[in-house]
Amino acid sequence: MFIYKWPADKQNGTGVVSQHSECHAKGGGISSYAGNKGGAASSLEECMGKAMLEIPKSRHKLTPVYLGATAGMRLLHISKPKESDEVLKEVADKLKTYPFSFKGATILSGQEEGAYGWVTVNYLLENYIKYGFVGHWLSPGRDTVGALDFGGASTQITFETKQTVENKDNLMKLRLYGRDYQIYTQSFLCYGRDQVLFRLLALLMKTQGSDRSIVHPCYPAGYSDSVKLSSVFDTPCNERQTHYKPEDVLQIKGTGNYDQCLGNVSRLFSFKNCSYSRCSFDGVFQPNITGNFMAFSAFFYTHSFLQEATSMSITSQEHFEDAIHVVCNMSFQQMTTKFPGQESRLKDYCTVSAFVQVLLFNGYGFDFHSFPHISFLKKAGGTSVGWSLGYMLSLSNLLPAEDVLLRKSLRSGAWSALIVLFCFLLIVALYFLLRAIRKKDTGNVI
Structure with missing residues (x-):
């Protein structure tokens, strides 16, 4: 479980999100509780109890809760769809008992999981937006970084490419911080x-x-x-x-x-039978890799x-x-x-x-x-690298921007710089003022 927070206003339509804390549930993922009624729900209790304590009580009803399930549940849905639905309903019913605003439980597709990991990587590297010297959020205009994810049941590769994506299933379009991105993403189930x-x-x-x-x-x-x-x-x-x-x-x-x-x-791989101009393996199209990557x-x-x-x-x-x-x-x-x-x-x-x-x-x-x-890397800037932050960044587009009672203040670094600048200008002003007074006094004596 990850707890994220963001200011009441937004930047170009997307909330500026940061990680507050994380909690790792004991035992396996929720898919491991298939056939064990009540097990998946019980596994959430410790972390949800932590959320109850860490999130201010006055914000409970305003705090949205999302549950995203990944490859383990995708496999369960393939082999035992009825049990998969039961597990998902069980955890959803459990989350509804807490005083938060539950928004739903869903199984992410492999492409979504890969794309959200890519969003996380580039957000943490400030490739979308960064805080400027004078307290403004700026677009740095840097190249994005590819993402390599390796979980328990699947592995994902995601990166921007200028090449033609021959299989449109591998093409995803995202809009973040007022900019559009087109990325190649592929998830390999059973390769976790x-x-x-x-x-x-x-x-x-x-x-x-x-x-x-x-x-x-x-x-x-x-x-x-x-x-x-x-x-x-x-x-x-x-x-x-x-x-x-x-x-x-x-x-x-x-x-x-x-x-x-x-x-x-x-x-375990198949490097034969490619119907595209280029494949990675198992007949899956992949353009040539370019640029930097983060593997987590x-x-x-x-x-x-x-x-x-x-x-x-x-x-x-x-x-x-x-x-x-x-x-x-x-x-x-x-x-x-x-x-x-x-x-x-x-x-x-x-x-x-x-x-x-x-x-x-x-x-x-x-x-x-x-x-x-x-x-x-495991973490960047104190935040865990993975799909969950990217998931929240994308979902924050669906959240209404609240009214801001106070204007966003400058960060301490910007304040310090302005104070130093103010002191310098004050000293310069005093110098010229004293010089003018001395000049005037000299003129009066003559």
């Missing part, structure tokens, strides 16, 4: 972090011809695990086997082999782990690939020694890192020239 892990397990079972035990080249050597088949195939991203038994257990043994890992991860969510965590694990400053494609090679060839003992207390997460870093390598370089088309133009 969690779904990639499940898809790779299913692929290894298929290629090794076993649903009982497999060797996993992306898991570190010395690591072993067992999982129920239900956890692998209870997703529309994986096709269930003919003789699928949910309670059967799969034994997994890690071998820690970078080359074999990369080869298997690459098979799981992109940031993956990049951060690679740097910490290898003590490398990753600023080039070569550094990135070298770091992945090192991590994928580390034993589980080496990993746990370096990162004690993180055993449950360590096994997946090689898989995810190799996936990001294929996605960025083979899929999106980044190379040694363009990779240095990617910034991996």
Whole structure:
């Protein structure tokens, strides 16, 4: 949950929004409560209680509340539409019990999720609007920055392009701060972090011809695990086997082999059958990437782990690939020694890192020239980078601008500058006044 605030007036039709606070609900996303009646609603209580305390009571009825669901709910809607509707209704009914102005719960499309992430990135970088020296909001006229998002169930790429967007499904038009923007955006469902892990397990079972035990080249050597088949195939991203038994257990043994890992991860993509002038993968049109990009969510965590694990400053494609090679060839003992207390997460870093390598370089088309133009960030200016701020910025177009009782004051920096300028002018004025008086006195003596 994110709490945002903005002034009563607006700039060219869009509210100037800033993040007040955030709260992370315990447990999984609301889609994880499918079939668990009351679970999704209960998961909201702690964060909504925090909102009740942080938002002034006098503003409760005037505070709009929106719920946006993303890829996890998109997958649930595909596989179990009835349960998806039930979860969405349950959380909506729960939010209506609070004294805020509930505006609705909706499942965002993948293109919307990508576009809102792009809006957030460029807002935080002040590419739309920035506060000027004398207290006016100004349009800086800078180029926008592309957005790379990597969630649990999907991944998104969004950027402005001057090239023709051959598939109009990838074209979105936005109006923010009095300006129109045309962007390319694409969301790949089933290419999020969690779904990639499940898809790779299913692929290894298929290629090794076993649903009982497999060797996993992306898991570190010395690591072993067992999982129920239900956890692998209870997703529309994986096709269930003919003789699928949910309670059967799969034994997994890690071998820690970078080359074999990369080869298997690459098979999760399809680089054939493109009906456009250029495709990224799976037959999806994509223009050539241009300009700078910001990569956030799981992109940031993956990049951060690679740097910490290898003590490398990753600023080039070569550094990135070298770091992945090192991590994928580390034993589980080496990993746990370096990162004690993180055993449950360590096994997946090689898989995810190799996936990001294929996605960025083979899929999106980044190379040694363009990779240095990617910034991996979690926050910018104290605000979390993600789709939610962009969502609120866009929704604020629908909110009426309230009457402003007082004119917007200058920020402290602008006030300080004006005070210094005033003092300087006052000193100059006094100097010339004293000089004039002395001149007059001298004239009277003569």
